[in-house]
Amino acid sequence: MFRIREATRDDNDALLQLEGQSPQGTGISIIIDRDDYFYRSRLHDNSKVLIAEEHGKLVGIMAYAIKDILVEGQRERGAYFYDLRGEATYRRSMKRGLFRLWRTAVEGMEESGAMFIYGHVKADNKDSMNIASKVGGVPIAAFDILSLPSLRGQAPDLDPHLDSLVEETAMIGEQVGTRNLKPCDFPDAYMRGEKLGYLRGIFRIEEGDSMAQLSAWDLSSIYQGRVLRMPLSLRFLAGVLNPISTVLPVPRVPRVGEQIKYLQLFDPIARGRNGQKLLKTLIQKMRRMAYNDGLDIITLFKYCDDPLACLPTFFPERVLHYNTMAIPLHGSELPNKPFYLDIRDI
Numbered sequence: 001m002f003r004i005r006e007a008t009r010d011d012n013d014a015l016l017q018l019e020g021q022s023p024q025g026t027g028i029s030i031i032i033d034r035d036d037y038f039y040r041s042r043l044h045d046n047s048k049v050l051i052a053e054e055h056g057k058l059v060g061i062m063a064y065a066i067k068d069i070l071v072e073g074q075r076e077r078g079a080y081f082y083d084l085r086g087e088a089t090y091r092r093s094m095k096r097g098l099f100r101l102w103r104t105a106v107e108g109m110e111e112s113g114a115m116f117i118y119g120h121v122k123a124d125n126k127d128s129m130n131i132a133s134k135v136g137g138v139p140i141a142a143f144d145i146l147s148l149p150s151l152r153g154q155a156p157d158l159d160p161h162l163d164s165l166v167e168e169t170a171m172i173g174e175q176v177g178t179r180n181l182k183p184c185d186f187p188d189a190y191m192r193g194e195k196l197g198y199l200r201g202i203f204r205i206e207e208g209d210s211m212a213q214l215s216a217w218d219l220s221s222i223y224q225g226r227v228l229r230m231p232l233s234l235r236f237l238a239g240v241l242n243p244i245s246t247v248l249p250v251p252r253v254p255r256v257g258e259q260i261k262y263l264q265l266f267d268p269i270a271r272g273r274n275g276q277k278l279l280k281t282l283i284q285k286m287r288r289m290a291y292n293d294g295l296d297i298i299t300l301f302k303y304c305d306d307p308l309a310c311l312p313t314f315f316p317e318r319v320l321h322y323n324t325m326a327i328p329l330h331g332s333e334l335p336n337k338p339f340y341l342d343i344r345d346i
């Protein structure tokens with residue numbers, strides 16, 4: 001017997017076990033360890049986690065959030081989908097079972113009045129890209145995730161601006177403007193992040209008429225990564241760099257089996273002639289801050305065509321590429337670039 005129902009707190013352990021069957025990455029394979037499966041859903045005001053069961057066994061998950069967002073400067077309703085997972089031995093039955101889960105979720109999104117569905121899919125994840133395409137999804141944008149190891153060194157003396165968070169968030173909102181996919185409750189993510197203890201701060205450095213700024217988020221209290229597989233080249237690099245990193249400011253490479261704690265960076269802004277140079281300097285400071293906070297990796301999230309900043313280059317670095325996939329509903333048209341990357345969607 002196959003059935004679809006809304007998940008409850010009693011399903012948490014089973015959901016986490018299924019999550020453990022879905023490692024991320026090809027060259028470097030990482031699994032996410034989290035104690036609370038529902039933490040992402042609680043970041044949204046209107047979300048739902050659906051599960052599929054066959055003969056009492058959990059075989060699939062899909063979550064979505066209904067959001068009021070800006071589209072061409074107007075308040076519209078969109079639906080963001082995430083955490084689409086299938087039990088390992090059941091994935092071959094995708095067309096029989098998990099597509100039914102998808103259709104049930106879409107019905108709920110349509111009933112909410114959403115004009116389109118969107119979600120983020122890793123660009124080299126062929127299975128997920130094929131599934132997204134089969135259900136009518138098309139890529140509307142691409143974003144990158146810059147991943148860097150933390151760096152030994154003295155903690156930087158930077159103001160996190162948490163005592164002026166309302167004003168700081170308002171300034172970021174002004175810089176972003178009326179970009180598509182920007183949440184109408186833009187400050188809420190920052191306010192909620194500060195209340196939950198996830199927001200490390202909004203950091204900025206200035207030089208003459210140039211400026212660089214970003215926000216830093218530490219969610220290591222609720223989830224961590226764990227390395228399952230790593231290419232031989234990186235294992236060799238770890239053997240070379242890790243002993244040196246205990247005494248010199250060189251990056252440390254996580255080893256297979258180790259847990260990884262992240263510092264996540266969002267909303268990068270660079271202004272003025274030296275803005276990009278300052279952004280790279282600020283990221284280096286964030287690497288040292290992460291090291292002193294006991295964090296292993298920093299990740300910077302940015303749409304490829306974001307007009308506020310370009311992605312700096314480092315060595316060594318790893319850049320992951322994602323596509324934002326979207327499906328129109330009710331005969332509506334899909335929004336156009338540039339888009340805003342909502343912190344709660346990652």
